[in-house]
Structures are given as structure tokens and as C-alpha cells.
Amino acid sequence: SQQGEEDPQALSIQEGENATMNCSYKTSINNLQWYRQNSGRGLVHLILIRSNEREKHSGRLRVTLDTSKKSSSLLITASRAADTASYFCATDGNNNNDMRFGAGTRLTVKP
């Protein structure tokens, strides 16, 4: 069963705008990760945030985590056409060593 659910399912913006994607999950976690996938290719790890962290930055990426609401958000600032991809959140599962992914948000950045 899926642990994370991304929202929205699809997002279309203009280059230069910010993109925000949300992830909600159901059970307690040790960490939450965001991955990116370009059209059917392998996923690429973007950023990891641990359950005792509230915010993390990496370049143009900003991730927040609210464990009381069981939710996370990924913000991509000053988006570029090359950011067009699907973005997935992933959490550790029931026994801490397995992993569960959401269904993803499809981001389209128009030049």
C-alpha cells in the first residue's frame, strides 16, 4: 500500500515561477525523501529530511516537514524548463528498512 500521496497530481507553470508540491503520509516516519524522475527513467534522489527536522534547503529546493500533520512540501524556486519531471515523495515503511513511494506530481515548466 502507498504511504505517501502527492498533491497536486499535475502542475503546470511558467519558467521563473515557483512550484510547490505536497506530500501526505499515514504512519509515523523516521525520514522523508524526495526524488525526481524524467519520463520513465530511473529516479534521482533530491533531498532527505529527518523526522526531527522541520526545514531543509538544497540549492533551489526547499523541503518542509510537519510531523503533526503528517505532511511535507517541496518548493522549487525560479523554475526552469529542465525542471519538467515527475516528483515523488518516499517514506520508510512499517519496519523502517522498506520504502513507500507516493504516486507522484507531474510538473511541467513552460519556457
Add this chain to the structure above:
Amino acid sequence: EAQVTQNPRYLITVTGKKLTVTCSQNMNHEYMSWYRQDPGLGLRQIYYSMNVEVTDKGDVPEGYKVSRKEKRNFPLILESPSPNQTSLYFCASSPPGYANEKLFFGSGTQLSVL
């Protein structure tokens, strides 16, 4: 080049014909795992391995087998494939100490079972 290599990239087979999808990593990673990706469902974990000779079921292990006899290899075996196993499959591994974190993914295997 550090990478996770899956083969084949595309595979078309018929129901019941045993097949193996290979996965190899050259980064000395301990944790390896297999996922299937279906439209609208994201990635679902099939099996994972914490180290040599240690494997565990993920969310959707039915119909699949794995083995981890060497650190670098983690093949996925479908003893009797069925059409509902048509999917895009990914192998992934992670650096020592990270277990199911910061995964490196292979390029994927698109499997069609007729």
C-alpha cells in the same frame, strides 16, 4: 562510472516462461531493492536486501523471487510470469550506512507479459 546496471532494458515474454532481470552495482553498496512502477500507483517495493544473503519482502512480493549471493548483484526472478506483472521495473541501491535512504536507481526494465 558509479552506477546501477539493469538488463535487459526491454523484455517481451509469454505467460509462464521463467525470466530473470539482472541488477548490478559497482559502488560497494549494501542495501539493494526492486520496485515496480505502474501508472497512477507510483513505485511499489517488491523485495529488498540489507546485505549478502539477507532479503526481505516489500509491499508486493507475490510472484517474484530474489537472491543476494554477492554484494554487487541482486537479480529479480519471475518463475511463472503473468500479464499482471507487465510493468516498469527498477533496481536501486544505497551507500553503506544509509539503508533505504539516498537510493541510486538503474535505468529501468520495461517488461511485457503476453
